Amino acid sequence: MAHHDLSVVHQQCGDCPIRHRAVCARCESDELQHLEAIKFYRSYQAGQTVVWSGDRMDFVASVVTGIATLTQTMEDGRRQMVGLLLPSDFVGRPGRDKAAYDVTATTDLVMCCFRKKPFEEMMGTTPHIAQRLLEMTLDELDAAREWMLLLGRKTAREKIASLLAIIARRDASLKLKTPKGSLVFDLPLTREEMADYLGLTLETVSRQISALKRDGVIELQGKRHVIIPNLDRLMEEAGDDSDGGYLA
Amino acid sequence: MAHHDLSVVHQQCGDCPIRHRAVCARCESDELQHLEAIKFYRSYQAGQTVVWSGDRMDFVASVVTGIATLTQTMEDGRRQMVGLLLPSDFVGRPGRDKAAYDVTATTDLVMCCFRKKPFEEMMGTTPHIAQRLLEMTLDELDAAREWMLLLGRKTAREKIASLLAIIARRDASLKLKTPKGSLVFDLPLTREEMADYLGLTLETVSRQISALKRDGVIELQGKRHVIIPNLDRLMEEAGDDSDGGYLA
DNA sequence: CGCTACCTTGAACATGTTCAAAATTTGTGG
C-alpha cells in the first residue's frame, strides 16, 4: 500500500506528454486554459480497478502514462478484453453516466480527468474537442473491427503474432525508431491478460509463445522481454497483408 | 439484370423513413435543405458490391432501406463480417478516401449518398451533423465490442442464439411490438453470411440452428422464417445478462 | 531462503472444422 500521492501532481497542459495526440490535441491555447480549469489527475497502481462495469462514472479521462484495459465479463466468469488503453487514449463516453466495461490499470497509471458535466458543456461550445473525439472514436472503431477479424478467423499462432506485432509497432512509433531492423520491448501484459485479449486460454498463449521462440520468430529474455529480429517475418506469421494499418 | 432504375427516385428529407435516426437526425429544416442539395440516391440489387476494400470512395452515405454488410478478407480467403448495416446506419468515414472494408448489399438496397467534399465542409459548419455522427460512432463502437465478446468467448450455440436475439430485437423495435411475447421474422442472411458474421463455418451454423429448433428454442418455417416463442429463453441461450443493451 | 505469482509443459478431451454426400429450395425455360 505504498501510495505515492501522485494525485496531487498538477501539470501545465503545454508540457503534457500527450498534448498532441489526446482529445485536447486540436485545442488552441485559450481552449486549453478552459480545459485546464476543469481537469484533475488521478493515479492508480498496477492491478487496481479504475471503474467497474455498471458503476456510475462522473468523469471522462485521457490516459497520460501507463496502460489500462477494458474488459467485459460474462456471468459465469468468461472474460474478453475489448480495448487496450495507451497514453492519449480516451476513457468514458459523453452522454452516458454508467461505465460499460471494467477499466483496470495493468501498469501504474496516471489519468487526466474531466468532470463529465463541464466536459460535455465544453464539447458543445468547442468544436475542436468534438472533432478530435470523433476522429479518435473512428480510429478505435477501426481497431475494434481489425480485432474482430483476429478473434473470428485467426489461428492461435496468428493471434499471438498479431498482438506482438501491434505492441512492437506501437513501441517503435513511440521511440521513433526505423520500422525495419530489430525491435525490442517489454510485454505490458501477463499471459492471462494476453489470453483475455486474444480469446484464448493462458496455456495456449504460453504454448504459442514457446513455439514462436522455437521457430526463431521471436527471442525472449525472461518472460517479458521480447526481441523481434525480423518484423516482416512476424507480420507474415500474423497473417496480415504487409501494409495493414492497425491502431494509429 | 432487371435493373429497376431506383437511382432516379428523389424524395424530400421530410418524408424520409430514416429522418429521425440517421446522421441527419438532429438537423433543423434549414440544415436539411442544405443536405438535400448535396444528396443523391443510389440503389443496389441483392448481392451487389457497393465498394471494395481499398477502392477510392468519394461519397459517404446512409442506408435508407435494405441491409448491407461490412466484411474483411484475408489473403487466403478467410472472411469476417465486421458490421451489419441497417436502415439509418452510416457508411464511410469523413477524412478518408479509401474504403477500409468490402461493402455488400445483402438485400436490395437504397442509400442516400453525399459527396464527401461537401459533406466534410458541412460537418465543419453544422455541429448537429458532427454531434450525431459522434453519437452513432460511439454506438457502433459499443456494438463492435459486444461482438468481440461473442467472437472471443461464446460457444457456437450461444453465437447463433445471440445473432437471432439481435435480429429479433431489431425487428421488434422497428415494428414497435412488445418485447415479450412471441416474435416472428425473416432471416436477412444466408447460412454462410451468418457464419462470416459469427466466426464459424456454415456447417456449424446449420447444425446449431437445427439443434435450437430440436430443443424448442426456435421454430422454423422454411429456411428463413423464424419464430421465437420465448425471447427470454433465447436470451438465456445467448449467455447475455438479461438486460444487455445491444445496438440502439 | 522460501513464499507467492506467474509461467510452462503434458495428456486426455471437447468443440468446431473439413470433406463428402444427400436433401431441399429457388429460379428458369419449356
Place this chain on the structure above:
DNA sequence: CCACAAATTTTGAACATGTTCAAGGTAGCG
C-alpha cells in the same frame, strides 16, 4: 404448371485445433 438446373442447406464421419485438468518449473521479492 412442371421439370430441370443451380444454389443453398442439412447431415454424417473423420479430423484438428485449442481447452481442460494436472503437475512441475521459474522469477521476483519479502
